[in-house]
Each structure stands twice: as C-alpha cells, then as structure tokens.
Amino acid sequence: MPAFIQIRNLNKYFGDLHVLKDVNLEVQEGEKVVILGPSGSGKSTLIRCVDFLEEPSSGEVVIDGTTLTRKNHLEMARKYSSMVFQQFNLYPNMTVLGNLTIAPIKLQHKSKEEANANAMAALRRVGLAQKADEYPQNLSGGQQQRVAIARAMCTKQPIILFDEPTSALDPEMVQEVLDVMVELAHENITMLCVTHEMGFAREVADRIVFMDDGRIIETGTPEHFFTHPDNPRVQAFLDKIIH
C-alpha cells in the first residue's frame, strides 16, 4: 500500500538558491513526523510544499495517490490538509467563532449550525469556549495559537501541518500550545511538524526527520535520534541545542 503522503525527488529553487535538494519522504496515515534541523535548512519550505503554498521546482508531492498540481491544489488542501503557522494568521476583524466557521461554511459548504457546533467543540478542546465572541487582538499569543489549532481541527482534514507553531510565543505560553498539540497527536491524524521543541519531538514523534542544507540526512525514532544518531552533524546540532 503506497504511503499516504509521498514526497518524491523534490527540488525547490528560490532564484538561484537551491533550497530543497532531491528530498524523498514517505509518511503513513496517522503517523506523527517531526522535522528538525538548523535554521535555513529548508524545513518550512518542505512543509509548505506539502500544502502547495510553495510550488516544487521539480519532483512531486502525492497525497492519497493524487499528485498536487497548480490545478488541483486548493481542492486537495481543502480535502486533506490544514496548516498552523508561526504567526497564527487569524482574521483580526472576525470573532474567534467567525474565524473557526468561515472555512467550513464558505469552502466546505457546511450549514451555519453544524459549523458553529464543530467550532464550539473544538474551542472546548483547546480550553477556549469562553472566548468564542472575542476578537483575536484581545487574546494572548498562546490563546491565539490555540484558536488557530482549533480552526485546523474544525475543517477536519486528515493531515495537519505545523510550521514552528510556538516560535512566535512568549516562553510562558509555549507549553499551553504544546499541550494542545500533544492531545491532538493522540488522534489518528497525520501530523508533520517543524519545531525546535525537543521535548515535544521526543514525546510525540513516531519519527524524526533531520534536514541539513536542503537534504534529509537522518530519519529515525526519537530514541534513535536522541541517543545514537548516525550522522555527526545531527549530534553537533543536538549538542548545541541541548547543552
């Protein structure tokens, strides 16, 4: 059975800058993959290609047997994947409830009642049901990111992509967002997560993928990765981060 997500010979250039270099990765349905690596190694670009927010220069991303193309990517994203960004990307002029219901109503053609019920259920799960009628600017960064995660839950796609979801947060708010992500990880959702949170990676990842200079140079379980990585560059990265 082919993997749920297949990234095949992916290359991405920004002008002359070769950012992804023949990347291959297969992710099974329900798998939680954490992508680590030094700054500028191409992690965000890789994950953005999975949503076609970046178009590959060559190679392909195949989801559930269908290759993403210019033509089908919006429909594919609607069906399969939602992204949680570093900068929450909430609509400032809409209430929290509005932010959570707009895509289900407008794009997925859900009734307002169903969208509201799903939104309230998601807000309860992230502990923010009492904030449904607030505007994003009245929430803390951690709360805004929890709303963004609830928004991703509402659309019920089977894949969730996290692009450094805690990097823009004050330190005291990081844990509250990680707690929500850990809870989400208990579900049969397929998760690809770019993060610098090693504790989260250890706790949640089925597999860690390490990128360096546009290539995947090591993959393995957290146990393998944190205790005896094969590549000395991974060890150097860990030494720098952990000590």
Ligand SMILES: Nc1ncnc2c1ncn2[C@@H]1O[C@H](COP(=O)(O)OP(=O)(O)OP(=O)(O)O)[C@@H](O)[C@H]1O
């Ligand atoms: N839209 C863009 N235009 C030009 N260059 C870009 C663009 N997006 C990313 N880059 C460059 O591509 C390289 C990889 O960036 P990317 O954000 O994928 O790395 P990263 O591993 O996620 O880094 P970080 O951990 O710092 O977020 C960097 O050199 C970056 O400056």
